[in-house]
Amino acid sequence: MLLVMILTLALGAATADFFRLHRLRRRGAAAARLRLPAAWAVLTDLLPLAVAVSGVLVRDNTPAYMWFAMWALWLWLATVLPRLVFYLFELVRLPRTGRVLGVCVALLMIWGATTGRTRLHINRVEVVSCRIPAGFDGYRIAQLSDIHLGSVVRPARELQRIVDSVNRLRPDLVVFSGDLVNIRYTELDSTAMRILAGFRAPVVSVTGNHDVGVYVKDTTALPAAENLRRVIRRQQAMGWRVLQDTTLYLRSHGDSISLSGISFDPELRKKRHDKELPPVSKAAYRGVPDTLYNITVVHLPQLWPQIAEAGYGDLTLAGHVHAMQLKVRLLGRAWSPARLLYKRWSGRYDEAGSTLYINDGTGCVAYPMRLGAWPEITLFTLRHDPSCE
Template sequence: MLLFLVIPLLGAAAILADVLRFRRLRLQHRPVAPLRMLWCGVTDLIPVAVPLAGLVVSDNTTGYMAAVMWLVWIWMLTVLPRLVYYIFRLLHLRRTGIVLACGIAAALIWGATLGRTDVHVSRVEVCSPRLPAGFDGMRIVQLSDMHLGTIVSPERELTRIVDSVNAMRPELVIFTGDLVNIRASELDGQAVRLLRRIEAPVVSVTGNHDVGSYIKDTVSLPRERSLADLLAAQRAMGWRVLDDETLYLHRGGDSISLSGVSFDPALRKQRHDSELEATNLDRVYAGVPDSLYNLTAVHLPQLWEQITARGYGDLTLAGHVHAMQFKVRLFGRAWSPAAWLYERWSGRYDEQGRTLYINDGTGYVAYPMRLGAWPEVTLFTLKRCE
């Protein structure tokens, strides 16, 4: 992931800056507080310590991944403002550096508190002449990327999500993958109890985290068993898991198709690539008339072009990217580092009468923070238009 390429580089820059700064202070015979040196040294070395710990631990347990997530955030909070301050001090703009450093620290704290938990509802109207009259006005909610294993306050955060969904009174909820972070057991009794409160029928597909991609100790817990347990748990709480299959929705005497594309474990290492070769789409759309309006739920947005090339995906719902949990919004436009990796990374895209929507998700990985890319619940209203 891009984040884990940038962090070591910034970490190395911080270490170098601190070494040079402390050396200069010594040369000028100024006293240097040992605790300050220790604090800088410890925080600078987090990008080194985390990968080393990953080599030592036998498995990516839920607790370990949560600890890593917070360590990365602590590094961001303590090192990034300091780096900014050093740069502006070098430019003889010390006061500016202090203000900017404090602003960055405040933003990081905001992102890890209100930014992480404040659910935003996006309302999207999708119009198509292919939509049957019977489905005109149908309301569908999309959820994505909960990453249950890393949720800090499950009771509060899941309650907010579920209440937001129920308040919109959708006829259908579509979940587009990454329900858990590492293993099936993260969908525990508390999560099941809260998610069962969703009043509308729920259809789901799997994401790269759901299939056990990050389980290290596959002897104790084979990835296939974790996936099977997760699918069974979802079905037990009333969710309909679309495992490379299509079902038909009926309303007002008309029909449309709803297809679900499972995450292919063979794509685990290529999950962030801009071009992917999907091997399961023939199964997904086998026997499905392309004359019907088609909804497709898929985790990876990179598969959209392959879906539409087959004549499906009038509306395709995806997740996966999270906008890297960081989005700058300015003058009605938005930007995220995700744009360096993905051609389509957040929100709505329309091409040749078909629509892709990438939901920013509600959970978080790598660090327990969201800035600009707020937790998202999306309400779609389908409209028939000529």
């Protein structure tokens, strides 16, 4: 769907450029005056094609290629969108307004690729339930998601900021809901491992679609299963506990709750953006008493209905969507292109006594920019509801 959106915008931009140049020519503009805007339009309109062609030609999705692809797409967006804004206002004979707004859009794109991409936002969420035992009243869980290490511009600086921010919240537990790397395990290098081992609270994690190696093209050199194995081993070396379709039990003040982790199934690669998914594997819940309050960590939020149907997931923590790194807030409501793909795409959802929370993540995919969908750390506080006693 993202590819379709990019191709649609590319076609629309190229069509708009053609008609504007044609209109200027009909008005009698000199050929010399048209050369520069024509060359600029052609050059920028070809950027998505350059990314697509190079993607076919390269042997593997190396870090260098992924950086080129992401920043080329950002450069295309940062030049095409302001131009389209200008064209629109030029059509209604407000060219000066169009120029001003076009410059504002360009500046906004630059801001999104710098401050907007890196400034962390802490979202505090309180979950109240009769099923939360009294011993867990006030228990604090910090959720992170979708770091996508291969797309981080300054790993040491940005990762340290994440770790320090989480530690200042003093959670009892840190949960990571998948997509630690972008393409391959080598992105989780010694520097990243050293910094991400610095959480003061215990860390549990699950795998996401980018962790399992399905985007490695040269599978002869690095099979997907081997990539996944090494991603997991490196997380374990950092002191993280990777939940691979399993459950652990948390204890506090003599009470217990269950924490289940569902691994990303590579078979879902082509369905990862579907609104509906096949039934979830119940392996993670084998032998888990349904009388205990259950927290389920899963990468894909589309699996929430199946988790609830299985009788678990009082609180389900997911990631994956990023709100497509673009969220517009207006009159107390939010909109994102993610709404076109996902039924539930960001933040908190409550249904039939269970809660889903979709963390917007901290990293980037496709283009290195965030606008509105800021990098997120979520701090959950569990509350026992005494009115149910």
